[in-house]
Amino acid sequence: MINIKENEDLSVLNHSCAHLLAQAVKHLYPEAKFWVGPVINEGFYYDMDLGDITLKEEDLEKIEKEMKKISKDGKRIVRHEISKEEALDMFKDDPYKIDLIENMPDEEVISCYTQGDFTDLCRGPHVETVKECKYFKLLKFSGSYYKGDANNKVLQRIYGVCFRTEEELKEYLNELEEMKQRDHRKIGKEQDIFMNHELVGAGMPLWLPNGAIIRKQLENYIYEKEQKMGYQHVYTPCVGTVNLYKTSGHWDHYKEDMFPSMKIDEEEFVLRPMNCPHHMLVYKNKLHSYRDLPIRIGEFATDFRYEASGAVKGLERVRSMCQNDAHLFVTPEQIGEEFKKVVDLILAVYQDFGIKNYKFRLSLRDPEDKTKYFDDDEMWNQAENKLREVLNSLNIPYFEAIGEAAFYGPKLDVEVKPAVGPEVTLSTCQLDFLLPRRFELNYIDQNGEKQTPVVIHRAIFGTFDRFTAFLIEETKGIYPLWLAPTQVNIIPVNMEYHEEYAKAIENLLKENGYRVSLDARNEKLSYKMRESVMKKIPVTIILGQREVDENLISYREFGSEETITVTKEEFLNYLKNRIEKKN
RNA sequence: GCCGAAAUAGCGUAAUUGGUAGCGCAAUUGACUUGUAAUCAAUGGGUUGGGGGUUCGAGUCCCUCUUUCGGCACCA
Numbered sequence: 001m002i003n004i005k006e007n008e009d010l011s012v013l014n015h016s017c018a019h020l021l022a023q024a025v026k027h028l029y030p031e032a033k034f035w036v037g038p039v040i041n042e043g044f045y046y047d048m049d050l051g052d053i054t055l056k057e058e059d060l061e062k063i064e065k066e067m068k069k070i071s072k073d074g075k076r077i078v079r080h081e082i083s084k085e086e087a088l089d090m091f092k093d094d095p096y097k098i099d100l101i102e103n104m105p106d107e108e109v110i111s112c113y114t115q116g117d118f119t120d121l122c123r124g125p126h127v128e129t130v131k132e133c134k135y136f137k138l139l140k141f142s143g144s145y146y147k148g149d150a151n152n153k154v155l156q157r158i159y160g161v162c163f164r165t166e167e168e169l170k171e172y173l174n175e176l177e178e179m180k181q182r183d184h185r186k187i188g189k190e191q192d193i194f195m196n197h198e199l200v201g202a203g204m205p206l207w208l209p210n211g212a213i214i215r216k217q218l219e220n221y222i223y224e225k226e227q228k229m230g231y232q233h234v235y236t237p238c239v240g241t242v243n244l245y246k247t248s249g250h251w252d253h254y255k256e257d258m259f260p261s262m263k264i265d266e267e268e269f270v271l272r273p274m275n276c277p278h279h280m281l282v283y284k285n286k287l288h289s290y291r292d293l294p295i296r297i298g299e300f301a302t303d304f305r306y307e308a309s310g311a312v313k314g315l316e317r318v319r320s321m322c323q324n325d326a327h328l329f330v331t332p333e334q335i336g337e338e339f340k341k342v343v344d345l346i347l348a349v350y351q352d353f354g355i356k357n358y359k360f361r362l363s364l365r366d367p368e369d370k371t372k373y374f375d376d377d378e379m380w381n382q383a384e385n386k387l388r389e390v391l392n393s394l395n396i397p398y399f400e401a402i403g404e405a406a407f408y409g410p411k412l413d414v415e416v417k418p419a420v421g422p423e424v425t426l427s428t429c430q431l432d433f434l435l436p437r438r439f440e441l442n443y444i445d446q447n448g449e450k451q452t453p454v455v456i457h458r459a460i461f462g463t464f465d466r467f468t469a470f471l472i473e474e475t476k477g478i479y480p481l482w483l484a485p486t487q488v489n490i491i492p493v494n495m496e497y498h499e500e501y502a503k504a505i506e507n508l509l510k511e512n513g514y515r516v517s518l519d520a521r522n523e524k525l526s527y528k529m530r531e532s533v534m535k536k537i538p539v540t541i542i543l544g545q546r547e548v549d550e551n552l553i554s555y556r557e558f559g560s561e562e563t564i565t566v567t568k569e570e571f572l573n574y575l576k577n578r579i580e581k582k583n
Numbered sequence: 584g585c586c587g588a589a590a591u592a593g594c595g596u597a598a599u600u601g602g603u604a605g606c607g608c609a610a611u612u613g614a615c616u617u618g619u620a621a622u623c624a625a626u627g628g629g630u631u632g633g634g635g636g637u638u639c640g641a642g643u644c645c646c647u648c649u650u651u652c653g654g655c656a657c658c659a
Contacts, residue, residue, distance in 0.1 A: 054587065056588090141587075142586060143585065143586025143654075144585095154655080157654070157655075189594080196650080198650045248659095253659070254658095273659070274659055305659085310656080310657090311584090311656085311657065312651095313652095425658085493616095494616055495616075497616090522616075523621090524618095525618055525619060526617090527620085530620035532620090540619085546618085
């Protein structure tokens with residue numbers, strides 16, 4: 001999809017359209033006060049205070065109409081530069097603009113833009129006249145916290161998008177509609193991947209048989225890869241004592257986001273929100289020499305987090321999840337090499353799944369924020385510099401994000417954009433100098449002295465839940481053969497004459513380990529073919545008199561109109577080949 | 584959690600101002616015996632998300648809880 005913000009022309013146009021929106025709102029709601037109206041990747045929005053008024057669906061139409069009217073009128077958009085005093089006077093009725101002006105550095109030139117009866121404080125640039133903002137659409141509206149702070153007042157936000165031509169706008173709106181069609185929640189329901197039930201609770205997905213097949217394939221796939229890389233897999237309990245999390249420091253940072261503790265006899269337990277503390281103790285179970293490192297402890301671990309009710313979403317954001325987790329215990333010298341192996345693994349996995357749209361994000365702490373991050377400047381500088389150094393040596397493109405680190409250390413996150421909603425983190429690889437200290441981990445170095453290891457936390461799939469959600473959206477529910485819940489569907493042309501042969505082929509494929517269905521209903525071939533295609537089954541076999549007579553198999557691949565007829569051996573080879581190539 | 588919107592059969596949906604809950608697909612049964620995206624007919628299926636209220640009467644109005652959706656905030 002086109003990125004408005006990265007397109008210079010569309011960016012200016014959309015920003016002007018935000019002003020047009022504000023002008024129309026001002027006409028309809030004279031008491032409206034305005035905060036900011038920036039351009040974003042998807043278009044633009046404007047945040048405003050409408051007093052006691054909250055917008056309704058119909059209001060958007062009214063505002064759109066007013067915008068069209070103003071646009072038709074075609075007033076010029078004129079820039080003027082003013083002093084801070086003039087600006088403070090001009091916007092004296094709007095506390096939000098006063099806030100903006102007061103926070104501007106003294107030396108900055110203050111500019112505003114006037115179009116007809118409306119003037120907005122703005123850096124610009126803008127298009128020449130409001131006439132250019134002709135092909136726009138208001139997309140959605142919602143509340144949003146002033147300055148993005150949940151303690152502040154809720155402002156009204158309206159989102160929209162603007163293009164140069166009607167065709168471009170239409171195309172964009174169509175694409176938005178197509179994105180909704182690939183939403184994993186929609187496909188997940190259609191394909192019986194997962195379900196939810198209000199008696200189980202929000203954010204607690206139940207994986208149905210088809211989803212369980214996909215997940216099992218993912219587990220086997222990553223287990224084998226990790227096994228080959230020297231990971232040792234463990235099983236640890238889904239509960240821990242509160243003291244375990246007090247030791248790690250998670251309790252102080254996240255107790256509000258955990259399920260409440262349960263007191264049994266004299267001890268308090270929580271459902272575990274993550275597995276690091278358990279793995280620290282697995283490491284500590286034995287005395288380690290520097291010769292043993294790196295030690296890589298992996299686990300497919302179910303965790304529970306009390307995510308905010310407004311945050312839960314399908315398989316993407318849940319309260320019960322399974323992490324593809326591992327903790328690597330390394331010497332300081334081994335950080336670079338181990339980190340590289342993790343990044344290589346991430347890249348290899350994405351290649352296997354055909355995932356192309358992702359970004360690496362280097363997540364750093366906000367040095368100003370002394371409460372969110374463990375307070376030890378030296379430790380942070382060491383960790384962040386080391387991580388940046390490793391990334392630069394790996395030669396992968398990444399961007400830095402301040403304030404996105406974990407409380408114990410900086411991370412490399414992989415960001416992807418779901419069909420609906422903001423970007424989410426899939427894979428993560430984190431550098432941690434803190435937890436090994438908290439749990440007093442050590443190893444014996446060459447000189448027989450105790451040293452503290454460094455821990456790398458990493459999750460390749462992130463959680464199986466979120467990865468599956470993304471996989472569904474990437475593939476649009478058209479899975480490669482090795483992942484498909486049903487791999488081959490068999491349709492006999494005539495049940496009476498061909499059922500026996502069809503059953504023989506079904507057994508042959510089952511014996512070879514494939515997931516096969518036989519459509520034995522008394523329906524027309526075309527009826528069954530339609531269903532097979534709609535279910536997106538990778539391979540459909542058609543068996544009629546020709547196949548029976550010559551002991552052959554005819555099949556059709558999903559997405560192809562062509563029927564291929566081969567011997568049984570050739571067909572088995574064909575399947576095997578596709579599985580190996582993961583397509 | 585916050586600001587909005589919504590919840591009707593397995594799925595997708597309809598029901599003027601409050602007045603007998605319909606339809607399509609799927610399912611079941613019967614007929615048809617089929618060569619690549621829908622054969623025909625019949626039948627069953629609903630405490631309209633839960634609880635409470637207003638009313639002669641509630642899918643429809645009010646309160647409340649739950650869940651879902653669009654954003655915001657959060658995300659170890």
